[in-house]
Amino acid sequence: xxxxxxxxxxxxxxxxxxxxxxxxxxxxxxxRVARARRPxxxxxxxGSFDLATxxxxxxxxxxxxxAVLLVRGETGFGEEEAxxxxxxx
Numbered sequence: 001x002x003x004x005x006x007x008x009x010x011x012x013x014x015x016x017x018x019x020x021x022x023x024x025x026x027x028x029x030x031x032r033v034a035r036a037r038r039p040x041x042x043x044x045x046x047g048s049f050d051l052a053t054x055x056x057x058x059x060x061x062x063x064x065x066x067a068v069l070l071v072r073g074e075t076g077f078g079e080e081e082a083x084x085x086x087x088x089x
Contacts, residue, residue, distance in 0.1 A: 051075070055089040 004012075051074055058067035064086065071082040 052089045055086050059086065059089065 051071065054070060055067045058064070058070065067086045067089075068079070068082045071077060071085045072079070075082070075085070077085065
């Protein structure tokens with residue numbers, strides 16, 4: 001029985017690197033999916049006061065849809081979460 005040579009070691013190393021990349025990708029994607037499915041709890045991480053102020057200003061001008069688009073762009077919320085935020089602001 002022959003030992004493991006250099007070509008076999010290179011193949012094993014490549015398989016391990018590719019497996020690590022795949023696992024990292026799966027973890028990244030699952031985190032993004034979990035964030036996207038997170039229910040809106042009424043809070044925005046940073047700058048929520050500024051965002052809420054801008055939203056109230058747009059609502060007072062009758063620009064509801066633009067307020068929703070602003071919230072979606074600033075927070076990454078989906079349509080439903082953004083409308084909920086605008087309604088509460």
